[in-house]
Amino acid sequence: MTSNIAAKSKPIPPGIYCPVISLYKPTPRQEIDYDASYKFFSHLIRSGIDGLVLAGTTAEAVLLSAEERKELVTVTRKAAVDSGRPHFPVVAGISGQSTVESIRLAEDALSAGADFGLLLPPSYWAKAVTKEAILGFYHDVADATALPIVIYSFPAMCNGIDLNSDTLSELAQHPNIVGVKLTCGNAGKVTRLTQEYTHGQFGVFAGSSDWLLPCLAGNGGGCVTGIANVFPKCVARLYALWNEDKIKEAKELQGLVAQAEKACKEGIAPTKYATGHFAGPSAGVTELKAFWPRKPYLPCDPQKAVWVENVMQHLVKLEQSLPDVV
Template sequence: MTSTIATKSQALPPGIYCPVISLYQITSRQEIDLVASYKFFSYLIRGGVDGLVLAGTTAEAVLLSSEERKELVKTARKAATDLGRPDFPVVTGISGQSTNESIRLAEDAPAAGANFGLLLPPNYWAKAVTKDVLLGFYREVADATTLPIVIYSFPAMCNGIDMNSDTLSELAHHPNIVGVKLTCGNAGKVTRLTREYKHGQFGVYAGSSDWLIPCLAGGGGGCVTGIANVFPKCVARLYALWNEGKVKEASELQGLVAQAEKACKEGIAPTKFGAAHFAGPPAGITDEKAFWPRKPYAPCGEEKASWVVKVMRHLVEVEQGLPDAV
């Protein structure tokens, strides 16, 4: 049954969102490199993504300070404004293990330039996270801020905490909870939620682009995908082909994108290496060390790096053949 809840006052626009990797200075402390970040944000926007997601899993959010998060949002907003896109959607992670910490991060975000907050469930003591705890957590954070909240469902990163479609549906009724990113990969949640809610009431997004067409076919609004760090034009083109009704061409490109994205499934280091190798030079960032994960985590070894190049390189010609969006 279609819900009669009101359309959200600030719905998350449909489209392709890039969960942007964090770039670091080449020093022993790996301070955030805001100059390189500005170049990379600009590159992604020109590549045609519809929004940026900062301080998420791909950004190594748990390794970032609250001040670094704010500076990255400010830099992303400046990059968008300088490209003539002052209203470009910027989503930032506000996930804390406590309600208080999540509220504090949500309070910081709008002044820095964020439009939306992406929020994982609490998960430190997984056995204590009941449905009532989940509902109370999201509602209390959403009550405490004007920042519209996007639920982030990622059981693999949350001690197995998974929110079923009934729980998500209950949260959709909150006027300040505007959508969900499904990194759980559950297409059934897409079709159940989109049967009940229109996009403006509660947007539903795939958590990767290797099932973008299934998500869109089920009524979803797009995806948040790590491969957009490497080939933003390809993912934007895939989304455009589907919306233009070019199903055969979209399906062919979907397969190519899915093959490349399997490298991103291997973790942050392979994703960052792929971005350094393929996207770094055209973005104006030529030192691969800027893309290394933050310590104590290590960059790809030679064998893994060679494999990443092998599984991604088929998209190079496609990416280079597509025009800039800005």
Template sequence: MTSTIASKSTPIPPGIYCPVISLYKPTARQEVDYDASYKFFSHLIRGGVDGLVLAGTTAEAVLLSAEERKELVKVARRAAIDLGRPQFPIVAGISGQSTNESIKLADDALEAGASFGLLLPPSYWAKAATKDVIVGFYRDVADSTRLPVVIYSVRHLESNNCNKSNLCQFPAVCNGIDMNSDTMSELAHHPNIVGVKLTCGNAGKVTRLTEEYSHEQFAVYAGSSDWLIPCLAGGGVGCVTGIANVFPKCVAQLYALWNQGKTKEARELQGLVAQAEKACKEGIAPTKFGAAHFAGPAAGLTDAKTFWPRKPYAPCGEEKSAWVVQVMQHLENVEQALPDAPSV
């Protein structure tokens, strides 16, 4: 590591973080189902993930009110405490288009029990979001909250089954804005900016940033588990992955195998995870259907409508649902054979 900056006072722990889907009541208004959310949070923690991410892209954050976001953090913290994990990392999405909104979301998340905040760059007026604007935005938010900030780096990802006129998973999350490693390195010097989630899938950013910074100075995570091993091999310390909603034990096992030096077994499981994760790249509805089908029963949640996207968005149709099962089912037996995480 070449940087001499101080370690962060609250580094984000390494590991597998699940960007948890939002669950709704099967009513016309689809109110957030906090009881179902508690069960699902508990299921994921028992499954061995190292942290939960709330109010991110996979959680349909743009469809959640500020109050719903805050309450979900409270419920997640209660689930962790009830499982004997009071310090369990909970990362709350704090992305707003204005600096003021993001600071308010950060304050709400901290009050509700969040450990860290995940923050996208401003992007509504993309041409106006210059490097200076982006750097100023992150510094202003980080200056104004005690919640440690994690950068959320996104660019558009085209899925296997998308064409250019049918943009899928991240159509307007960041409006084409893609921060380079130099910008993130500049932000890494802020004492309250602790790391980055690289949903951009750029392994070069991993190696450049980890050459400069230790995990304690500025942590680097993959934004999905289909390139977890490449990220870890490049010096990264984990990932934030939507497929953990479906197979939390499998992703936790992949991370554990690599850390144990069992590279052959890790590579084999990495391939299986990557094949299944391509369904998550198709969007929120396939991810939620996969979670309902494979994880719902284990979590004690059997009503498929609990996992439907929030209106106006629609659940998977029959053909897409069958495809999701087809590409994910090879992990079902692996998941069921793995034990729960040991109690603390």
């Protein structure tokens, strides 16, 4: 069943990608704080992770305007260049409910300096989202832009729309569709797809780091994980241990990362609180309201905040012990 399609002209590099949170000014309208974002992007690039994802779920993409999405890509690219990493991979969320909206977002992202586009399936009218509609949607967007497309499978955020491995395999054959992020948590999709395709043909990524090792064991390419906002060096270290064939150490760290990541699975408010509490000072972003969700969503309540700190505290020492890479 191994595919003989050509490798993609621009495959997505394997590794650990951080879906970056959005940072806001402490004003009534919560405008994007681009200065704070630049500091935070630079901090993540120094940490050793392999790429950044903008305007994804963790970034509250549905609460961002098209102009804000585009400017965040521009700021990210500047942070990468200024950090001495001009070719650092930048993935931009381009998800829209219509084909034309997604194409416009892809064009914006490409012009701002993005390398790849992350694209959810349409989902507003779930009953109308047939397999034919999904295939047509992804093909039309991929045909219309030079930006290589990464499929984003996240049924919980898409009215239950689940992209099965057969559908993903069909989409993988498009020359401008280069990979998939599996936030569905289905390890079976990893092994089925990697049996058919090499990473150069179609990269397969876990949607969180609590199953990074199972994904890598199934020949997956890495993960896109919200906890990388909080402890980027720890997740990068986990990936490095696997690649260095230090399996026992990797398994031990996998468990610790998984325990901490359960806080991120509680929602955007706990994730942003954890980022501000643990990573904000290192990044030079100390305004706590910068880490609040955008209204109408509320910040972490004090009781939940204490729980988040306790759940994640065990990774602090390791994170602080690991060096910057640039």
